Amino acid sequence: MAVAVGLLLLLLAVPAAYATNYKVGDTAGWDTNVDYTTWVSGKTFLVGDTLLFTYGSSHRVDVVNKAGYDGCSGSNALQTYSDGNTTIALSSTGSYYYLCPILNHCSQGMKLAVTVTAGNSSTPGGTPPTTGTPTTNTSSPSAPTPSRNGAMGRFCWMDALVVGACLMLVPLLGL
Ligand SMILES: *[C@@H]1O[C@H](CO)[C@@H](O)[C@H](O)[C@H]1NC(C)=O
Ligand SMILES: *[C@@H]1O[C@H](CO)[C@@H](O)[C@H](O)[C@H]1NC(C)=O
Ligand SMILES: *[C@@H]1O[C@H](CO)[C@@H](O)[C@H](O)[C@H]1NC(C)=O
Numbered sequence: 782m783a784v785a786v787g788l789l790l791l792l793l794a795v796p797a798a799y800a801t802n803y804k805v806g807d808t809a810g811w812d813t814n815v816d817y818t819t820w821v822s823g824k825t826f827l828v829g830d831t832l833l834f835t836y837g838s839s840h841r842v843d844v845v846n847k848a849g850y851d852g853c854s855g856s857n858a859l860q861t862y863s864d865g866n867t868t869i870a871l872s873s874t875g876s877y878y879y880l881c882p883i884l885n886h887c888s889q890g891m892k893l894a895v896t897v898t899a900g901n902s903s904t905p906g907g908t909p910p911t912t913g914t915p916t917t918n919t920s921s922p923s924a925p926t927p928s929r930n931g932a933m934g935r936f937c938w939m940d941a942l943v944v945g946a947c948l949m950l951v952p953l954l955g956l
C-alpha cells in the first residue's frame with residue numbers, strides 16, 4: 782500500500798518537472814488550413830503540460846467530447862473560449878478534443894485531439910522534484926576531488942573499489 786501511494790505520488794510529481802507548453806499549430810496558431818492531426822503526431826502530451834491557442838477574433842476554442850469532435854459540433858461544448866490567447870492545462874490523463882465552432886472552420890481543419898498520458902515513473906537522468914527527500918552526499922572525505930581531472934575523476938567515482946585503486950594511482954601519476 783505504501784509502495785502504491787509512493788508510486789502514485791511519483792507519477793503525479795514527475796510530469797511537473799518536465800511541463801511543456803505547446804503552442805497549438807506552432808507559428809500558424811489556431812487557424813483554418815492547418816492540419817492539427819499532423820501537428821499532434823510525434824508529440825507526447827503529459828499531465829501538467831499546457832496547450833496555448835492563439836487566434837483572431839473570427840475564431841473560438843470549444844472543448845468538446847469525442848462525438849462533438851467527430852461530428853464537428855460545438856453545441857455540447859464543455860468550455861468555450863474567445864479571448865484569443867487561451868491556455869488550457871492538461872491536468873489529467875485521457876483524450877481531449879477541441880474545435881472552432883465558427884462557420885465551417887471545424888470541417889476546414891480547426892479540430893484538435895490530444896491524448897494525455899502520465900509519463901514514465903522512472904526518470905533516468907532526470908532531476909526529481911525538490912519536495913522529496915534531500916539527496917544524500919555520497920562523497921567520502923578522503924577521496925580526491927573529481928574536478929582536478931575529468932576522466933580520472935569519473936573513473937574514480939564509479940565504484941568504491943575503484944576509489945581505492947585511484948587513491949594508489951594518484952600519487953604514482955603525480956596528479
Ligand atoms: C498569451 O498567453 C501566454 C501564456 O499565458 C503569455 O505568455 C503570453 O504573453 C500571452 N500573449 C498575449 C499576446 O497576451
Ligand atoms: C518510457 O518508458 C518506455 C518503456 O519503459 C520507454 O521505451 C520510453 O523511451 C520511455 N520514455 C521516456 C520519455 O522516458
Ligand atoms: C552536500 O555537500 C555539499 C558540499 O559539501 C553541500 O554544499 C551540500 O549542502 C550537501 N548536501 C546535502 C544534502 O547534505
Ligand SMILES: [Cu+2]
Pocket residue numbers: 813839840841881882883886887891
Ligand atoms: Cu475558426
